[in-house]
Amino acid sequence: MFNEVKMIAFHVINLDLKQIFECGQAFRWELTTEGKWLGVVGNRVALCWQEEERLLIEPLNHEAGQRETAFWRHYFDLDRDYEALKATLYERSPDLEDALAFGSGIRILNQDFFEMTMTFILSSNNHIPRIKQLVERLSESYGQPIHRIGERVFYSFPSPEALAGAQLEDLRQLGLGYRDAYVLETARAITADAKGFEALKKLSFQEAKASLLTLSGVGPKVADCILLFGLGRHEAFPIDTWVKKTLVRRYQLEAASQKAIEAFVEARFGDLKGFAQQFLFYFERENERSKAK
DNA sequence: GGCCAGGAGAAAA
């Protein structure tokens, strides 16, 4: 009898796993030697890859079924029409043509609020490869073992309670730098007001952002990342060094204040500015990297 | 070895 491997398959266009996982929104996916992506999402471990216009997902520690299908459909944002979205962005800002073409398979994943909060606290003043490293260390130390391949054990991202119960001196051993205190304080704040943060999704954008800004280690940029990647708020526009660079170059905003830049972005991209930001970030960073080589 | 990173917080202006 065949060893039956159950997989989940979607027909997709406007989706490129490499772009999705390398555009700075997800930190727990890696490319295997077989050209498939292996990653941890919540308490799931899965392999995924593309064959022509099909997205294939092989859950490694869950049964493939309706529930799994629904989960991954939501995770990859498959119900959104990215063709129309890109067309609208192009109408609003034709200069985006290069970035839209370069990152044509980008999608904004629907990820976990707490994981995004912690991950982007760690992201501040750090390189992406190092952020990945720190997320793995946090998971190995405070997450749950959820799967094993040979000698390798996969860990879920820590729960708020698990991190809130950590000791600062133990956390410090992980080499998070000065952000370790932010991680601990914020994990404790979220644990202490779990219902309040659960209700964040129901607040207006500005109210939710204001609430996030009360957290230790969360400033305007990190708050926008949490809103965009962890709360599905696509009107968020995180401005980091790369995005700032490309905005200045494209729109001659050298002398513009932060407020003026925000107003410009709002007027130009409107409710789709979160997506615009992601295309811009990926384009700018990848092209700078290729120049450096 | 200096520079920089998906910046934030605190002090200073």
Added chain:
DNA sequence: TTTTCTCATGGC
């Protein structure tokens, strides 16, 4: 209210 300084760590 807006600018400047400092912060821990490691890849390049």
